[in-house]
Amino acid sequence: MTRPADEPFIETRNAWVEFPIFDAKTRSLKKAFLGKAGGAIGRNDSNVVVIEALRDITLSLKMGDRVGLVGHNGAGKSTLLRLLSGIYEPTRGVAEVRGRVAPVFDLGVGMDPEISGFENIIIRGLFLGQTRKQMLAKVDEIAEFTELGDYLNMPLRTYSTGMRVRLAMGVVTSIDPEILLLDEGIGAVDAEFLKKAQTRLADLVARSGILVFASHSNEFLARLCDTAMWIDHGTIRMQGEIEDVVRAYEGEDAARHVREVLEENKRENRSA
Known part of the structure; x- marks a missing residue:
């Protein structure tokens, strides 16, 4: 496939991610791996027992693609994001990624409980690939969004869970990534702020390649993505329109809700 030299893309071909378990008789160890990675138990080419967290993943994403991942806990969604970010290398097959990647898997990663909210804004931004100068220019705007006021001068350990989410969301949604890999971590905030965060998250997605x-x-998913992918036991079970994938995964009621959200999005876009 021919692409402009500087255009971001993601491509995997028959990619597997396997975690070896050298002592397969240790049941507690197997349970620990299964609990974290999901997937199936198998053997690799060296006859070592492995957890097959991802199996035979082939996908191709280009500039402008917005893909939602659905599947049960442990199905392989987070493992796939880590493969695309470069945290995991494929044990078989190929994974190619070109572009500036912002992996947003855990809103708390890259934050220090012993330093202030203001200092954590800088640290979290550096973790996401920004420069100190870039983050200093964004501090006031992020502070205003979080509505944390004087708490930003206090150590992060004094924050409630909801306050930490506000701070992390403010930083995450201030960046301009070419490739945004996002694992849901929103929920411990009040409804009014969540609505505000959704708007800001949509703006972030619009800026992402x-x-x-x-x-x-x-x-x-319906508000932020164009297509969806169902991950099941480490494999891609289905790809396509969000409504179709959700219907196959969760049934007609869930698909109807997706359709209502998509129609609402169209009305909002027409009136904007």
Whole structure:
């Protein structure tokens, strides 16, 4: 496939991610791996027992693609995001990614409980690939969005869970990634702020070249993505329109809700 030299893309071909378990008799160890990675138990070419967290993944994403990942806990959604970010290398097959990647898997990663909210804004931004100068220019705007006021001068350990989410969301949604890999981590905030965060998240997606978003919220998926992918036991079970994929995964009621959200989006876009 021919692409402009500087255009971001994601491509995997028959990619597997396997975690070896050298002592297969240790049941507790197998349970620990299964609990974290999901997938099936198999053997690799060296006859070592492995957890097959991802199996034979082939996908191709280009500039402008917005893909939502659905599937049960442990199905492989987070593992796929980590493969696309470069955290995991494929044990078989190929994974190619070109572009500036912003992996947003855990809103708390890259934050220090012993330093202030203001300092954590800088640290979290650096973790996401921004420069200190870029983050200093964004501090006031992020602070206003979080509505945390004087708490930004306090150590992060004094924050409630909802306050930490506000701070992390403010930083995450201030960046301009070419490839945004997003694992849902929103929920511990009040409804009014969540609505504000959704608007800001939509703006972030609009600035991103490619989005891959793992979420259990069909509403978020319908608002932020164009297509969906169902991951099941480490394999791609289905790809296509969000409504069709959600219908296959969760049934007609869930698909009807997705359709209502998509229609609402169209009305809002026409009136904008």
